[in-house]
Amino acid sequence: MQHWQLPFLGLAELPAELTEFEIRYFFTFPAKEREAIFTRRGDHHRLAVALQIGKLKMTGRPLDAFDSLPTAVLKHLSLELEIATPELASLRMLYSRHRTLYDHQTWAIQCLGFLPLTEHRQRMLGLRMREEAQQTFAIHRLVEFAKRWLDDRRIVLPADRLLRDLARRAYAHTEKALLAACRRELFDHRLRCVVHLAHEQKISNRRLRSNPQFHRHVARMSAA
Numbered sequence: 688m689q690h691w692q693l694p695f696l697g698l699a700e701l702p703a704e705l706t707e708f709e710i711r712y713f714f715t716f717p718a719k720e721r722e723a724i725f726t727r728r729g730d731h732h733r734l735a736v737a738l739q740i741g742k743l744k745m746t747g748r749p750l751d752a753f754d755s756l757p758t759a760v761l762k763h764l765s766l767e768l769e770i771a772t773p774e775l776a777s778l779r780m781l782y783s784r785h786r787t788l789y790d791h792q793t794w795a796i797q798c799l800g801f802l803p804l805t806e807h808r809q810r811m812l813g814l815r816m817r818e819e820a821q822q823t824f825a826i827h828r829l830v831e832f833a834k835r836w837l838d839d840r841r842i843v844l845p846a847d848r849l850l851r852d853l854a855r856r857a858y859a860h861t862e863k864a865l866l867a868a869c870r871r872e873l874f875d876h877r878l879r880c881v882v883h884l885a886h887e888q889k890i891s892n893r894r895l896r897s898n899p900q901f902h903r904h905v906a907r908m909s910a911a
Contacts (some may be wrong), residue, residue: 688838689889697834697844698746701757712764714741723798730770731781732791737764739795745846749792751776802842809853812836816857829854 695702716724722739727733741760756775759828765772782788798809802808812833819832830850837844844850 688741688835693744693831693835695745696747696831696838697850699748699751699906701742701745701750701760703755703757703880704792705757708793709761710742710757710760713745714738714742714760714763715767720798724768730768731773731777734761734764734770734773734796735778735781736798739791740798741772743795743801743843745800747806747834749795749843751788753782775858796843800841802840804842804845808840808842813853816853820854820857826851826854826858829857831887 714737715735718832722736724733724740727736738753738756738760739750741764742748753775756778761772761775764770796803804812815836816829816833820829823829823832830847833850834844
């Protein structure tokens with residue numbers, strides 16, 4: 688992913704303000720994608736899956752609803768797909784059936800070759816976040832790292848809530864490991880000190896016993 692694309696990663700909705708370049712980049716389709724889009728029946732369905740593809744490429748997440756769509760994107764798609772510019776209300780009606788929304792999302796994910804976030808992949812992500820937590824000291828930066836990691840592997844981004852939970856767990860694990868390491872280091876240091884003091888005491892005792900005055904003092908104490 689290019690640096691200028693990072694602000695779009697993980698967005699729940701399409702941004703209201705997009706440049707002409709950004710619209711062309713995400714919502715102009717190569718021949719293979721265009722051919723797939725035209726396998727859908729009806730202008731509204733073609734437009735809907737085109738929006739799903741563009742949104743997935745832009746943010747790493749499929750589109751959940753048509754609550755708000757930039758007019759410039761709709762106009763561009765109407766030209767791209769050679770259809771009349773639809774009214775937003777008609778698109779909302781299209782997704783009034785949840786099954787249709789799910790079908791379009793699944794279709795777009797498969798069309799672009801994205802992968803679901805399975806339990807195994809989530810565990811892998813958690814391990815990488817633990818490693819990153821050792822050098823990243825803010826939750827939001829760890830969440831951004833997770834989004835980039837997922838997008839690099841073409842894994843559909845989950846909700847931010849899950850990523851924040853994973854980030855908090857990674858930090859908790861790192862803090863626990865760091866605390867345990869500090870305790871071990873402190874224990875080792877104290878142990879070294881005790882051994883050193885015991886050694887010094889042993890040497891001191893040897894020197895004391897070798898001193899004639901010590902033996903005369905002991906003799907006097909015994910006689911008393």
